[in-house]
Amino acid sequence: RFESVTMAPADPILGVSEAFKKDNSEKKLNLGVGAYRTEDLQPYVLEVVKKAEKKMLEGGDNKEYLPIEGLAAFNKATAELLLGADNAAIKENRVATVQGLSGTGSLRLGAAFIQRYFPGITVYISSPTWGNHKNIFNDAGVPWKEYRYFDPKTVGLDFDGMMEDIENAPEGSIILLHGCAHNPTGIDPTPDQWEKIADLIQQKNHMAFFDVAYQGFASGSLDDDASSVRKFVARGMEVFVAQSYSKNLGLYAERVGAINAIVSSADVAARVKSQLKRIARPMYSNPPVHGARIVANVVGEPTMFDEWRAEMQMMAGRIKTVRQRLYDELSTKDKSGKDWSFVLKQIGMFSFTGLNKAQSDNMTDKWHVYMTKDGRISLAGLNLAKCAYLADAIIDSYYN
Numbered sequence: 040r041f042e043s044v045t046m047a048p049a050d051p052i053l054g055v056s057e058a059f060k061k062d063n064s065e066k067k068l069n070l071g072v073g074a075y076r077t078e079d080l081q082p083y084v085l086e087v088v089k090k091a092e093k094k095m096l097e098g099g100d101n102k103e104y105l106p107i108e109g110l111a112a113f114n115k116a117t118a119e120l121l122l123g124a125d126n127a128a129i130k131e132n133r134v135a136t137v138q139g140l141s142g143t144g145s146l147r148l149g150a151a152f153i154q155r156y157f158p159g160i161t162v163y164i165s166s167p168t169w170g171n172h173k174n175i176f177n178d179a180g181v182p183w184k185e186y187r188y189f190d191p192k193t194v195g196l197d198f199d200g201m202m203e204d205i206e207n208a209p210e211g212s213i214i215l216l217h218g219c220a221h222n223p224t225g226i227d228p229t230p231d232q233w234e235k236i237a238d239l240i241q242q243k244n245h246m247a248f249f250d251v252a253y254q255g256f257a258s259g260s261l262d263d264d265a266s267s268v269r270k271f272v273a274r275g276m277e278v279f280v281a282q283s284y285s286k287n288l289g290l291y292a293e294r295v296g297a298i299n300a301i302v303s304s305a306d307v308a309a310r311v312k313s314q315l316k317r318i319a320r321p322m323y324s325n326p327p328v329h330g331a332r333i334v335a336n337v338v339g340e341p342t343m344f345d346e347w348r349a350e351m352q353m354m355a356g357r358i359k360t361v362r363q364r365l366y367d368e369l370s371t372k373d374k375s376g377k378d379w380s381f382v383l384k385q386i387g388m389f390s391f392t393g394l395n396k397a398q399s400d401n402m403t404d405k406w407h408v409y410m411t412k413d414g415r416i417s418l419a420g421l422n423l424a425k426c427a428y429l430a431d432a433i434i435d436s437y438y439n
């Protein structure tokens with residue numbers, strides 16, 4: 040029976056960590072997965088998370104099942120974090136929020152909803168994008184195509200290409216957008232470009248589906264990082280938004296996130312929420328409680344919230360320092376005069392180096408630097424001490 044099962048390929052991102060573990064070299068460096076490390080390259084649990092957990096333990100919370108839609112205090116806090124507590128959509132009860140299994144599970148709920156209620160509609164995703172987007176829509180049976188996003192010549196945004204592809208998508212398509220800190224490129228549209236994207240999506244009667252996995256990690260401001268989503272909502276446009284607390288609260292393994300549908304009326308929101316719950320029930324029944332309680336305690340409580348913001352700024356600040364050092368090393372060591380300033384212009388956890396697959400292979404095979412084969416490196420896994428070594432590896436791989 041099971042004899043005929045073939046071996047599945049390793050996951051392009053999580054497979055990198057598996058390969059890293061097997062490497063015995065002292066020089067090895069894991070820049071594959073986007074997970075924050077301290078300057079000693081150790082995983083980091085936020086102090087504010089430990090504080091919330093202590094409070095939860097002392098409070099004697101039980102482990103009863105959550106409702107299908109998740110923890111009410113979490114759902115309230117997460118929608119407010121996304122839209123701002125005084126947002127008209129929240130006041131008018133036009134937001135349907137369902138707790139999901141982190142960003143991935145929340146995207147998957149949205150995708151399953153699209154498959155049922157918008158059958159045959161194509162989702163347009165950026166080229167390139169986070170590798171799992173394609174898997175998620177494939178597995179939900181939702182057709183997808185790509186829109187241009189990255190221009191290798193400028194190592195910047197191909198805004199004209201993006202707009203042309205959104206323009207040419209059949210009316211009523213769904214456009215998947217990274218709310219901030221685009222993965223893997225680290226390149227976001229400017230506020231003015233966001234307005235133009237919103238204009239076009241509105242004109243074409245498309246719908247935006249935002250993936251917000253890095254709120255707080257792009258600009259360091261939680262509000263600014265949600266401004267793309269808020270622009271669309273302020274225009275009265277209906278949107279889907281998937282959120283993740285993996286990065287900004289470091290809750291990777293707790294699987295905490297949400298899918299939000301911001302719609303035209305309270306009545307529609309109630310119906311959409313009921314259908315999202317109907318999709319969740321046979322998939323996993325109800326979501327886990329621990330991470331949701333942490334978020335509710337931190338995001339919903341002003342003192343804890345301030346502590347969180349300070350810690351997030353510390354994390355984002357460390358990544359910026361490393362980014363600057365890497366740029367300095369690349370510019371000093373590379374005698375060809377190549378302009379490496381794109382490294383500084385990129386934002387978030389990643390740098391998109393422009394290294395192709397063969398060059399990325401050289402990074403791993405010769406230099407023991409583990410990274411995804413699209414040329415992306417996670418600066419969250421780098422420290423100042425390793426910047427010179429990494430610059431040597433990049434320059435060697437780039438020119439050979």
Ligand code: PMP
Binds near residue numbers: 169222284296
């Ligand atoms: N979307 C993007 C763009 C991401 O980079 C990630 C994490 N790598 C996710 C969603 C989801 O991650 P998680 O399921 O851990 O929340």
